[in-house]
Amino acid sequence: MKKNEKGQFIGRGEEVALEILKLEFGEDAEYKIQVPFIDLLEDEWLDTVTERQEKETIDIVIFKGDRKIAVRVQDSRHRGFHLSQRDIVQKKTLEWNNCLVVDLYEQECPFLFKDIHNSESVKEVRSALTIMKNVSDN
Numbered sequence: 001m002k003k004n005e006k007g008q009f010i011g012r013g014e015e016v017a018l019e020i021l022k023l024e025f026g027e028d029a030e031y032k033i034q035v036p037f038i039d040l041l042e043d044e045w046l047d048t049v050t051e052r053q054e055k056e057t058i059d060i061v062i063f064k065g066d067r068k069i070a071v072r073v074q075d076s077r078h079r080g081f082h083l084s085q086r087d088i089v090q091k092k093t094l095e096w097n098n099c100l101v102v103d104l105y106e107q108e109c110p111f112l113f114k115d116i117h118n119s120e121s122v123k124e125v126r127s128a129l130t131i132m133k134n135v136s137d138n
Contacts (some may be wrong), residue, residue, distance in 0.1 A: 013112040014059050014073045017104055020117065020125045021062060021071065029064040037090065040068065041097050056090065061099075068099045069132075075106045075113065102132045 014033070022031060037056040038049055060071040074087070091101045106113045109124035 012115060016112055016115050016117045016121055017073055017125060018060055020122055025062055025064055029062050032061045035061040040099055070094050070099045071102045073104045100132055102128050104128050
C-alpha cells in the first residue's frame with residue numbers, strides 16, 4: 001500500500017487494474033480512483049449511511065455512458081468475517097443505486113496483486129468483468 005500524490009491510499013493491484021480497465025473500456029469512459037462511497041448513492045440513501053460508510057471509498061469507478069461500474073480490489077483481508085460482511089452490505093447498496101460491481105479478489109488474481117501487467121493479469125481482470133456482465137444480464 002502506498003499514497004499517491006493526492007494523499008490517497010492505493011493498495012496492491014489497483015494501479016495495474018486501472019491500466020487494464022482503461023484498455024478494456026477505452027478512452028471515452030471516465031475513470032476515478034478512491035471515490036467516496038456516499039458519492040455513488042442517490043439522495044434518498046444518504047440518511048441511511050453509517051459513520052463507518054462515510055469513510056469508505058471505492059477503489060476505481062468507471063463512468064461509461066449511463067453505466068457506473070464500481071471496481072473493488074480486494075486483498076486477502078476481505079476474506080475475514082467482519083470485512084466480508086461489510087463488503088456484502090456495500091455491494092448490495094451500490095447495486096441498489098444502479099452501480100455494477102466488479103470484485104477483483106487476491107486469491108483469484110495473483111498476477112494482478114503482484115502488480116504485474118501481463119497477459120495473465122489481463123485474463124484475471126477480464127474474467128471478473130465477464131462474471132459481472134453475466135450476472136448483470138440476468
